[in-house]
Amino acid sequence: MTAAEPLTADWRDLLALTKPRVMTLVVFTGLCGLIVAPVRLPLVLAFTAVLCIALGAGAAAALNQWYEADLDALMKRTAGRPLPGKRMDKQAALHFGVGLGAFSVLLMGLATNVLAAGILAVSILFYVLIYTVWLKRRTAQNIVIGGAAGAFPPLIGWAAATGDVTLLPILLFAIIFLWTPPHFWALSLFIKSDYAAAGVPMLPVVSGFTSTRRHIALYTIPMIAAAMAPWVLRLTGLVYGMAAILLNLVFAAMALRVLRNRTRDTAAMQPEKQLFAYSIVYLFALFGALVADRLMPIGM
Template identity: 70%
Template sequence: MASKAYLPAGTITAEWRDFLALTKPRVMTLVVFTGLCGLLAAPQSIHPVLGFTTVLCIALGAGAAGALNQWYEADIDAVMRRTAGRPLPAGRMDRQSALHFGVGLGAFSVILLGLAVNLLSAAILAASILFYVLIYTVWLKRRTPQNIVIGGAAGAFPPLIGWAAATGRIEVLPVLLFALVFLWTPPHFWSLSLFVRSDYAAAGVPMMSVVAGPKATRTQVFLYTLPMVAVAMAPWALGLTGAIYGVSALGLNAIFLLFAAQVAVSREIDPAAMKVERRLFAYSILYLFALFGVLVADRMIG
């Protein structure tokens, strides 16, 4: 059956909601939040207008990466249940429109950030977009079960961008925040992949749960949680944050470790019954929001 994803150029039936859907707004929310926290946690303040511009450009850059990802993966999205309703596989938009939208949005976000704020933050934003599109989407995702491990760097750039926008430099704390998101990505996505394994298998994506199986994936979820916890605690251990962050991070990480351990020992094979896997996936999102939130509170109060 021919996919609707390959409408001829110019056959546009898309509405503004479809262009918004291309940007993956739910994913963008977490990206923008970590970028904002990197901005607010920086030791130097930034003019509110420039701060707003920075956050806007991070959002636009993330949206551009999402749009280009969907442009390239229209064939995969068409055979996965959770993505079949997206604008391209659903036939509401032609691929050329998605490509032009993604490229234009990405170029605009980088140029605006460079002209309005500084070149360092713009360069990091450009690197994040290119990394997500070229390294993760084009090169890694269809070739290796390590796609999420290496590709996780793409979503880890926003704190660096926010910090660089405020200070014009890169320091130890934003690098630790980068490493935290980088190490958080495998347990976050692999817990998801366990209960949507059939989707990835149908699409031919060599996700860890498909290639190595659920048992090995559950072990990897727990093993990657260990260095993630260590990096999450490092800002407090190095004296870069105070007790508000330290105590909060201790509690948040303890819960994450508990849930990851439950996933590691689970032997459930029915995706519909994978409660601990779904719980870890949901908690991992809350975890990152909470951890970055208390970081900002700690830095502001401290």
């Protein structure tokens, strides 16, 4: 292919732009927010609301990759994405992301309500403008503040069903917001060289391994508090409470193992790799327990 020939992306490249693996967790937490809400939407509208959350997340991911194509080209784990892999034109990615985002917000507003559509729009703009454009290349606290972008789905799901936002969805937002730093810092510890090569000031690059491990342990404490709050405040029942206790005990134990680890050899960072993997299971299981609690309550 010569430089003059247009790039021709196929459907797999468009799908890759939406980061489908990340979208899975986003859609799941949004669905959970919809299910635990006290109002039941008709099935078609509920499906549409979840679809809009997925499309909005995909749009934000596409715009993230459009803006960060230069960074992605410098990191091993992202170099094969459609833009750094030279399978797609940047303009096409921009148009795809903007169009998908606008469509998701418009459809959400028509299918459910203005509040849900507004929160969806804010989530997209927050991820693109606040996290991607403003924070990621400027501060090691990028993932702390930027973590809010991934915390919106339960709020959106709840608002789509009820037209309002109450304490429980705010707590669900807080859980994901506080979960994001230890989740991503665990990852950043064993791919530090990637971030360093791209010049991204992730915490291990700026402050080193010891400080990052300490931050993981410290942020685990408020995350656990937020995860326990729905049960402590009697917003959920025993099913959620018992699951939260067990899941948090395991998370705390794994975070402690990371804190005690002293290796600088990324190939030997098993505690960090295990915490990263478990953190994904943790969030799925915690929100799954929330749904189970709502569908088969056993009492407070």
